[in-house]
Amino acid sequence: MRLTAPLAYAPRRGPLGAARPWIAAAFLMPLAVVAFTFANPIVLLAAGAAALIAGAGSGAGASVRGPLRWSIGLGVMVIAVNAIASQRGATILWRGWDLPVLGQIDVSLEALVEGAVLALRIIVALLVFSVWSACVDPDRILRAIRPIAARSALTATLIARLVPLAAADAARLEEAGRLRGPAAAPVGKAAIARRLVAGALDRSVDVAATLELRGYGLGVRSRMPRHRRVAGEITLLLCGLLSLALVIAAAAAGVGGFDAYPTVAADTDAATFALAGAIVALSWLPFAVESLRLRRRPRVAVGEAVRVG
Amino acid sequence: MAEPALLCEGLDYRYPEAPRLALDGIDLEIAPGEFVVLAGRSGSGKSTLLRAACGLVPHFHGGEIAGEMRVGGRSTRDTGPAELASAVGFVAQEPETQVVSTTVGAELELPMELRGAGAVETARAVEEAALALGIEALLERTTDSLSGGELQRVALGAALVTGPPLLLLDEPTSQLDPVAGDELIALLRRLNEEWGVAVLLGEHRLERCLAAADRVVALEAGSKVFDGRAHDFGSYARRSAPALATPVTRLFELAGIDSSPVSVKRAREELGGLGLLDDASSGTHIASGAAPARREGAALRARNLQVELETAEVVRPVLRGVDVEVAAGERVALMGPNGAGKSTLLRTAAGVLPASFGSIEVPGGCALLSQRPDDYLVRESVGDELPGAAGSAALAAVGLDVSSDADPRDLSGGERQRLALAIAMAGRGAGGAAPGLVCLDEPTRGLDRARKDELAAWIEELAEAGSAVVVATHDVEFAARFASRVVLLARGRVIADADPREALGGGWYFATETARITGGRAVTPEQGAALLGAERQGAEW
Secondary structure, three states, X not given: OEOOOOOOOOOOOOHHHHOOHHHHHHHHHHHHHHHHHOOOHHHHHHHHHXXXXXXXXXXXXXXXXXXXXXXXXXXXXXXXXXXXXXXXXXXXXXXXXXXXXOEEEEEEHHHHHHHXXXXXXXXXXXXXXXXXXXXXXXXXXXXXXXXXXHHHHHHHHHHHHXXXXXXXXXXXXXXXXXXXXXXXXXXXHHHHHHHHHHHHHHHHHHHHHHHHHHOHHHOOOOEOOOOOXXXXXXXXXXXXXXXXXXXXXXXXXXXXXXXXXXXXXXXXXXXXXXXXXXXXHXXXXXXXXXXXXXXXXXXXXXXXXXXXX | OOOOOEEEEEEEEEOOOOOOOOEEEEEEEEOOOOEEEEEOOOOOOHHHHHHHHOOHHHHOOOOEEEEEEEEOOEEOOOOOHHHHOOOEEEEOOOHHHHOOOOXXXXXXXXXXXXXXXXXXHHHHHHHHHHHHHOOHHHOOOEHHHOOHHHHHHHHHHHHHOOOOOEEEEEOXXXXXXXXXXXXXXXXXXXXXXXXXXXXXXXXXXXXXXXXHOOEEEEEEOOEEEEEEEHHHHHHHHHHHOHHHOOHHHHHHHHOOOOOOOOOHHHHHHHHHHOOOOOOOOOXXXXXXXXXXXXXXXXXXXXXXXXXXXXXXXXXXXXEEEEEEEEEOOOEEEEEOOOOOOHHHHHHHHOOOOOOOEEEEEXXXXXXXXXXXXXXXXXXOOHHHHOOHHHHHHHHHHOOOOOOOOOOHHHOOHHHHHHHHHHHHHXXXXXXXXXXXXXXXXXXXXXXXXXXHHHHHHHHHHHHHOOOEEEEEOOOHHHHHHHOOEEEEEEOOEEEEEEOHHHHHHOOOOOOOHHHHHHOOOOOOHHHHHHHHHHHHHHHHO
């Protein structure tokens, strides 16, 4: 039996979990940039693999698997809709009906491939976000935002707390629905949703009261120091910046080109594979360096005397 | 003279659009370092008074307020809850809504950070609060991985970290097992004695906290009806508010002894002075109430039952080989510390969770009322929830006589609880009868004693009608009141299965107040009074 939490953050091993939020963002951003700027499947697959490596390297594999599963489901839907909606492409795979207003409905290879690329972009973007939410401490993000935008931080804190509460309430209401006797009126999703909304108002009032009591309304400027540098941050930052520079340069140079219409044409040259390889390698490098550092760390056996000085 | 920690003068308060005052002419003064227990039945105004003392009333809830309330010399009318938080810490009943950060460490740091404290000051305050509350091992944990008891301690830590001289708590033990509940009260006493923190504690289970209190204030319908020393409260409760009487008060009253001690130790001394229970470990034992006749056939049969739950990417065994059988007509109290597996056993019996290994059978069907009865009420009228003849039969089975047009939200707390149980039971028994097994998960949370007595009465009715009733509860006094058998779980295993006198008579934590006084020879005040009567007769002979 699995109890799922909507926000997957947990303190994790590895440089990504320990890094300051802005460094984690710098490391993951190039992958999100790839999802939004490149359509070449080789580059997109590399970005997806890089996100999975980052997740697995941080011990968040299971947290990333869930979003991966349902983003694939979403992707299949995108492919199906695009195949029907996009009436372009030279290679007709299936000649469909002649509908009154819409006209001839055909399914082309190019429309299917375009849908698959769109789906891949969505999957990569969701993977990057799921790695971020599983590895980066929301408290650190909010602490960083608070001095700059106190109201936004307040809203974000409220939401960050209400989301798991609402998820727990929904799970409880759903379970109570299953526990109703067979002669009781069945409970539909609408009734549960109505109760959930009504309950969410009470919950938000309670959480807001707690925030008020903690001192959110005081408007005092924090004197807490910034987080210290941790091991592995520099490698993470360098890899992220290098990856970003590569991605921008490649996009500017037209590496990894892709066109779905009129017929599918995707770059499969050495530059495209080099870009894909570099994206994967740069996402793996910080974890490899960290692993090496841990292996070289001096170990003290239990009971062994350590001489100091 | 030092400024009072809390001062109320003629305080009236009415919630927005409420027909009557929630607080009516309250005069109250709490001195620095005083430990005050706030008593009263459900709806008497305890929570409202606590919310007024931390500024949530009226700043957050709105409404109309008259009179004066000052906390640490500051008027709660002119000062908001955030500003007051340096003078007062507040811990509410629901621990889930009292944490706002992802990790425990960040939760304790937040109030300091929002007050502009520096790094050294914050680190020291967090460390000291964590050490004082015994939560230093939790600092790195995420708040969603904590149990209810741990969350309650974290909320207390966040309220204490700024070092407020006054601490307000609204039924903080309602979700805690007896061990955690007793430890929390001891902790509050230590904070009070060693750090001089004034405490105002709203609580239903008075037997747990009266011994720690310097003073008791009782409310009724928003008005103060008692304000005096803890050891005078028993006499007041006997005279004017029997629903607030603690077990020891009832024991002495039923035994005809004109005294109301507040602690077990004092009660033993007084009885010793009367020549009673001199040797508490021997002599007459009073049997538990007549055990119900075990009927043929098991209503619940679990064999080597194992259940695993997966949370935060970790699979955790919750039940590790439970063997238990419950016969029709039995009333079983399922007890044990937080996380022992009580709710999991009930949810598995109801078919909500699958068994990982072993077997569980409920031949006559199972109805489960979970910890929040309101979750079952999703429609606009009672008739919509329970339509037709089967619905009427389910209402009759729980003895609920309300109009089918009534809105469930307009019913009293007890009626809503019964309606929710009727919804869970509807159609599960053969021919409109109650199902073979009825399970209630922590049904006494937030109930005052009068409502617990009502609940015990209809549990007896259900059992007499042939259902086995299993109640997961932390409330030892309630278990002694209704149960014919107690099953004690710990770490997913059954560690004791006995009649209430044996199970609730001998332990340290899972023992009633009467059992502690009588050395386990009786567990309810009624049995204790009978025991004292028998001793007196023996002495006369």
